[in-house]
Amino acid sequence: MMRLALGTLRRHRGAYLGSFLAAFLAVALLAGAGLLLFSVLTAKPPADRFAAAAAVVSGDREVTLTTTKKKKKNKVKSKTKSERLTGAGTLPADLAGRIAAVPGVVDAVADYAFPVVFPVRGEDDAPVVGHGWASAALTPYTLREGRPPAAGEMVIDADLAARGGLSVGDQVQITTRTGVRSVRVSGVAAPDGRDGLAAQGALFLADRQVPAVSGLDGPTAIAVLAEPATDLAALRAVAGDAPVFTGADKVRGDLPGALPDYIGPISIFGFTIGITAFAAVFVLTGTVALGVRQRLRDLALLRTAGATPGQLRRLLGLESVVLAAVAAVPAMPVGVVVAGLVAARFRALGAVPAQFTVAFNVPVLICAAVAGVLVTFVAARIAGRRAVRIAPTQALTETATAPRGGMLVRVVAALVTAGGAVAVLIFVPLGGPLGMGMSFVSSALLLCAVAALGPVLARGLTAVVGRVAALGGVTGWLAGTVARAESRRVAAVAVPLVLMFAINATMLLNSSLLGELTGDEHAARSAPATAQVTGPGGLPLSVAGDLAALPGVTGAAATLPTRAIVAQGGKPEDYPSQGLFTAGREAAIDLDVRDGQLGGEGTFAASAYLVEQHGWRVGDEVPIWLADGYQVTLRLAAVYQRARGFGEMALPADLVAAHDPRGLVAAVALRYDGDVAAGIHQRWPALRVTPAVAAARAGDAQNQQGAWELMVVISLGFAAIAVVNTFAIAASSRRREYADLRLAGATAGQVHRMATREAAITVTVGLVLGAAVTAVVVGAFSTAQDGIFRLIVDPVTYGGMLAGIAALGMAAGALPIRAVLRRRDLPAVADDH
Amino acid sequence: MTETVVEVIDVTKSYAGGAGVRALDGVSVGFATGTFCAVMGPSGSGKSTLLHCAAGLDRPDSGRVLLAGQEISRLREPKLTEARRRRVGFVFQSYNLMDSLSVWHNVLLPQRLAGVRPDRDWAREVMRRVGLAGRENDRPGQLSGGQRQRVALARALAGRPEVIFADEPTGALDISAGREVLALLRDAVDGFGDLGSRSGERSGTAVIMVTHDPAAAAWADRVVFLADGRIVTELADPTAEKVAAQMTAVSAR
Numbered sequence A: 001m002m003r004l005a006l007g008t009l010r011r012h013r014g015a016y017l018g019s020f021l022a023a024f025l026a027v028a029l030l031a032g033a034g035l036l037l038f039s040v041l042t043a044k045p046p047a048d049r050f051a052a053a054a055a056v057v058s059g060d061r062e063v064t065l066t067t068t069k070k071k072k073k074n075k076v077k078s079k080t081k082s083e084r085l086t087g088a089g090t091l092p093a094d095l096a097g098r099i100a101a102v103p104g105v106v107d108a109v110a111d112y113a114f115p116v117v118f119p120v121r122g123e124d125d126a127p128v129v130g131h132g133w134a135s136a137a138l139t140p141y142t143l144r145e146g147r148p149p150a151a152g153e154m155v156i157d158a159d160l161a162a163r164g165g166l167s168v169g170d171q172v173q174i175t176t177r178t179g180v181r182s183v184r185v186s187g188v189a190a191p192d193g194r195d196g197l198a199a200q201g202a203l204f205l206a207d208r209q210v211p212a213v214s215g216l217d218g219p220t221a222i223a224v225l226a227e228p229a230t231d232l233a234a235l236r237a238v239a240g241d242a243p244v245f246t247g248a249d250k251v252r253g254d255l256p257g258a259l260p261d262y263i264g265p266i267s268i269f270g271f272t273i274g275i276t277a278f279a280a281v282f283v284l285t286g287t288v289a290l291g292v293r294q295r296l297r298d299l300a301l302l303r304t305a306g307a308t309p310g311q312l313r314r315l316l317g318l319e320s321v322v323l324a325a326v327a328a329v330p331a332m333p334v335g336v337v338v339a340g341l342v343a344a345r346f347r348a349l350g351a352v353p354a355q356f357t358v359a360f361n362v363p364v365l366i367c368a369a370v371a372g373v374l375v376t377f378v379a380a381r382i383a384g385r386r387a388v389r390i391a392p393t394q395a396l397t398e399t400a401t402a403p404r405g406g407m408l409v410r411v412v413a414a415l416v417t418a419g420g421a422v423a424v425l426i427f428v429p430l431g432g433p434l435g436m437g438m439s440f441v442s443s444a445l446l447l448c449a450v451a452a453l454g455p456v457l458a459r460g461l462t463a464v465v466g467r468v469a470a471l472g473g474v475t476g477w478l479a480g481t482v483a484r485a486e487s488r489r490v491a492a493v494a495v496p497l498v499l500m501f502a503i504n505a506t507m508l509l510n511s512s513l514l515g516e517l518t519g520d521e522h523a524a525r526s527a528p529a530t531a532q533v534t535g536p537g538g539l540p541l542s543v544a545g546d547l548a549a550l551p552g553v554t555g556a557a558a559t560l561p562t563r564a565i566v567a568q569g570g571k572p573e574d575y576p577s578q579g580l581f582t583a584g585r586e587a588a589i590d591l592d593v594r595d596g597q598l599g600g601e602g603t604f605a606a607s608a609y610l611v612e613q614h615g616w617r618v619g620d621e622v623p624i625w626l627a628d629g630y631q632v633t634l635r636l637a638a639v640y641q642r643a644r645g646f647g648e649m650a651l652p653a654d655l656v657a658a659h660d661p662r663g664l665v666a667a668v669a670l671r672y673d674g675d676v677a678a679g680i681h682q683r684w685p686a687l688r689v690t691p692a693v694a695a696a697r698a699g700d701a702q703n704q705q706g707a708w709e710l711m712v713v714i715s716l717g718f719a720a721i722a723v724v725n726t727f728a729i730a731a732s733s734r735r736r737e738y739a740d741l742r743l744a745g746a747t748a749g750q751v752h753r754m755a756t757r758e759a760a761i762t763v764t765v766g767l768v769l770g771a772a773v774t775a776v777v778v779g780a781f782s783t784a785q786d787g788i789f790r791l792i793v794d795p796v797t798y799g800g801m802l803a804g805i806a807a808l809g810m811a812a813g814a815l816p817i818r819a820v821l822r823r824r825d826l827p828a829v830a831d832d833h
Numbered sequence B: 001m002t003e004t005v006v007e008v009i010d011v012t013k014s015y016a017g018g019a020g021v022r023a024l025d026g027v028s029v030g031f032a033t034g035t036f037c038a039v040m041g042p043s044g045s046g047k048s049t050l051l052h053c054a055a056g057l058d059r060p061d062s063g064r065v066l067l068a069g070q071e072i073s074r075l076r077e078p079k080l081t082e083a084r085r086r087r088v089g090f091v092f093q094s095y096n097l098m099d100s101l102s103v104w105h106n107v108l109l110p111q112r113l114a115g116v117r118p119d120r121d122w123a124r125e126v127m128r129r130v131g132l133a134g135r136e137n138d139r140p141g142q143l144s145g146g147q148r149q150r151v152a153l154a155r156a157l158a159g160r161p162e163v164i165f166a167d168e169p170t171g172a173l174d175i176s177a178g179r180e181v182l183a184l185l186r187d188a189v190d191g192f193g194d195l196g197s198r199s200g201e202r203s204g205t206a207v208i209m210v211t212h213d214p215a216a217a218a219w220a221d222r223v224v225f226l227a228d229g230r231i232v233t234e235l236a237d238p239t240a241e242k243v244a245a246q247m248t249a250v251s252a253r
């Protein structure tokens, strides 16, 4: 049996090669994406600031909610969900003393960690974190020169000193949420054998000054120096609710943000793996099915030789497994290379921390290979489902056709997937943070529907397009007629084009729509302001107050970016928010308030999206967790519309300044008459005053955008190879048909022209279907954003995608034919049976 | 009067391969207008190769091929194809029809490709002659082997070629279907009783047919025998018995 299969291999090199390539690419991409995801999931913090400590008692680092549901029969089910904090909770000031009293504990150091805006940042743009000098012993940092800090002094790590060109005796301005200070460098310290820790710069103040400078009401952690045999249980008992970390977990007691955060990359890579997996499976299934179709005649021949359908099914299955397994061997190392390249690009874009490295993990590679083999196997089985029942007599006909039927299956599959897509588009609020992901899911579902109904859709479309092509002379007529007769093949080749256009156009258009809307909303928000005042790294809230009080200023609005958590159905959800401080008789910010009124003691405002999600009403009391885990209940006073690029909640600024360790104002919008700017320059030379609209987008959004575009590039590349691949497979099987045409008197040029026109028909079908899927998804997405239905969004991107994919399709359609036709010895081809 | 429509002069053709097969070894033969010539010989003797070279489907290594006085062995594409489709029709054992076109479109295809207005009346007449009137809209896949062979023949005739090359056109057919095809070829040579003529001139087509069947060869005016790439003998006014005897002699050499 296997020998028979191998015998057909030579005749169908094209189809096998195509399936091989598809399996190879799929496994390589799955392996690459899998490795990246695995690497971010298992990424270890690059440094442990508590290396010298035996254990760390930590303040809150996450908000945990436990909901208990009473079920029938008195069963109680409790669910615990938690969300990580962006700030650090603090511990009672006296806890360190009590811990020090635990037997075996040598010392308990109250560790304060707080972000500081320093003239330079650490290696790879690492943040600078301030501590008390007592914390230096925990790593330990030892003095290289100078002396420990006294009041008004600080010790900095050697790396920061080198970067800032600072030495003992220099005066440096540092900014924290409590204000701007000029501090003298009293010494330079470094951990053993290094200039500083990876990913965080360190700055040590005199211990007595720390609470005042940091604004913290207690230590963020307590590091325990203890003898090896110390009783952890006793320690835990004293610590009470506060978690006690040991070993590699100690880093969890450090300041969130002091170490690289992999939450963002996890979602990016998760999304990447989702898209690649979908595209890979989709393309692989299509290619394998096409390959089986090309071999129908051989299957029929095998049937005449006495093979039963069962034997053919086993043959196809075995063959596909061997093929995919062989393809997986070179694909796995390529996957490793792909992961490395993508990681390098992401590092350069800032979408992943600079310390990120790709972990080499064999089980992940094996999983990718197994997945590839399984998909190929299942695809071959599905494609062979009816093909193996081919009548032996089909071997005697010119073009073998599989038994018809299975239409019902196709229609049902299409209805189910299209229904799913519509449900997603209708029921998921696309305007929210899930919008992009869900628009991808719905276009993927629609693509499945298109693939299922491919032959039917292609028949309808080729009938129209083919007739148009027929106007272009005999080759056009021929192309149109052949395409109409072979609409299944047209569908098989067009589907990767649909995939390529629909997925990428949807992603690009939606993200560009979001970017545009965010820009528009930002402009509209800051329209009332005369100017925006910003400082390097941010400015303390007190400065914002001073700015608002300047003579001539009629209105001011200061924003402090933060994140806040609210409970949704027992699950804490974290949202980007702003601390908002407004002053003056005129508004300097326009949030487009739809309901209620901004401001008022103990109140907050929320975006229309959030209000709708939670079913809040103005006047509701809402419990909110701030960045350090502090819970406050605020009354909803206003609902606003312009949330993009701003945040879902506007909280009292002083509250945010007190509970977000950064707690700095990003920008102050001012409304004034006269020459206020000159006065600001004079009093605060470091501050920048820019005309209202010119303020730049947040860097974070730019990183995301870069990562996004890279993903589109990967997916475009993959789809492009798939398109070329399918065209090549389809062409390789048509050698005989072209030879027949040549025998009927067609010149090589005429065959070329016909093939080009056929490719044009196929490309048109693909683009029309792709544009239809895109229209549905982008239209729904756009309507969900601001009620306006848009199809094209960005004519340049849209036109570029259309033209690029059309050019690729035309090239892919025309080039393989050149290879097929290059063979001069026509009769040999013609007689080939 | 007879004028030579296809003239093969000292043609050799070798195929690259283990032994460097010499399929044609200095063959010279002419085929006259309005005559029916059969080519016979043992398997592998070079019959198909001769046909391909004479029809301009393949290029000889040396020697010349004249088609209606035009030297085609040196023509380049697309001139070669143009010359071929103007003057030549083909009928092969393997039909070589386009499966995605209807029977009717298959029949008209060569003329369309040549960019001439298809002579539909004549094509309909040919379809009637080959007994396929009414099957115009079927696909070749829906026809029997003999019917497909007749479509191929109708296609060859519809273009009123000066010469029709047929390679074992009856090989896959039963005796009566084979006889029909042969009768049609004979009719084509005899000018269909001048039915197909446009302006009264004698429209007889030359038919050059490769066959293994002495009975089929008996329909021809002349039989050429090939062995090991050379013409060994020929026979005028053949009968099945004479052809069979000659074949035995040729095969025994």
Ligand SMILES: Nc1ncnc2c1ncn2[C@@H]1O[C@H](COP(=O)(O)OP(=O)(O)OP(=O)(O)O)[C@@H](O)[C@H]1O
Binding pocket: A828, B015, B016, B017, B021, B022, B023, B041, B042, B043, B044, B045, B046, B047, B048, B049, B050
């Ligand atoms: N494409 C090819 N490549 C290599 N050798 C070939 C090729 N075509 C034909 N030959 C060889 O050339 C010789 C003549 O072949 P040809 O097809 O002309 O024989 P034939 O007389 O038509 O035989 P048959 O009656 O079996 O059809 C044979 O030895 C054959 O093996």
Ligand SMILES: [Mg+2]
Binding pocket: B047, B048, B049
């Ligand atoms: Mg032959």
